[in-house]
Amino acid sequence: MAHWLVKSEPDAFSWDQQVAHGVEPWTGVRNHQAKRNLMAMARGDRAFFYHSNVGREIVGVVEIVREAYPDPTAEGGAWVCVDVRAVGPMPRPVTLAAIKADPALADLALVRQSRLSVVPVSDAQWTYLCRMGGWAGP
DNA sequence: GCCAACGTTGGC
DNA sequence: GCCAACGTTGGC
Numbered sequence: 001m002a003h004w005l006v007k008s009e010p011d012a013f014s015w016d017q018q019v020a021h022g023v024e025p026w027t028g029v030r031n032h033q034a035k036r037n038l039m040a041m042a043r044g045d046r047a048f049f050y051h052s053n054v055g056r057e058i059v060g061v062v063e064i065v066r067e068a069y070p071d072p073t074a075e076g077g078a079w080v081c082v083d084v085r086a087v088g089p090m091p092r093p094v095t096l097a098a099i100k101a102d103p104a105l106a107d108l109a110l111v112r113q114s115r116l117s118v119v120p121v122s123d124a125q126w127t128y129l130c131r132m133g134g135w136a137g138p
Numbered sequence: 139g140c141c142a143a144c145g146t147t148g149g150c
Numbered sequence: 151g152c153c154a155a156c157g158t159t160g161g162c
Contacts, residue, residue: 009160031145053160096161115144115159140162147156 003126004037004047005110006062006084007117015049015059019086023065027073027081034118038080039068047084048121048129050110057093058133062086091134104128 006026008014018024029035041047041064049060066083073081099105105128109119121129129135 007160056161113143114161117159142161143159145156145158147154149154150152 002040002042002045003121003123004041004045004064005050005058005119005121006047007050007052007110009053010051010055011053015051015086015089018049018060018062018084019089021086023083023085025072025081025083027071029071029081029118030074030079031116033113034116035080037116037118037120038082040120041067041082043067046087046126049086052117055093056096058090058129059093060086060089061135061137088135088137091136092132094129094133098132099129102132 013024026038029038043064043066045064047062047064048058049062050056050058062084064082065085068080068082070077071079071081096110099108100111105111105125108121108125109116113119
């Protein structure tokens with residue numbers, strides 16, 4: 001099972017809204033590299049839910065419940081989205097500052113490609129970040 | 139509010 | 151095909 005990190009500006013779509021909606025289509029990705037990442041997602045994969053701009057921290061975990069399909073908010077079917085379900089909140093949100101301060105996370109795609117909104121997370125990085133955030137589950 | 143990174147556009 | 155101009159993202 002692969003792991004990911006998805007970013008959202010809380011002003012546009014927040015973790016609280018994700019929890020309230022339960023399952024939510026992850027739309028609006030308009031970057032080819034991010035699209036490739038969306039298309040590589042499999043049902044059951046998990047992703048960190050990160051608040052960009054405001055907060056700048058990992059606030060929760062979501063699960064991919066529907067694999068890539070045409071993004072209804074895009075014209076011409078050129079872009080894709082997936083459906084994600086809220087699994088639970090991070091007991092201790094992991095801030096970008098904490099991530100940047102930790103040499104073990106220097107290779108995290110979130111840091112290396114700060115503008116990419118859908119990025120992969122390695123198994124080792126996932127386990128490490130879960131420990132930082134007090135996330136007990138898988 | 140500023141700026142770095144990076145993607146896109148359009149002239150040549 | 152190159153590159154300057156411009157727009158967007160997102161951290162600070």
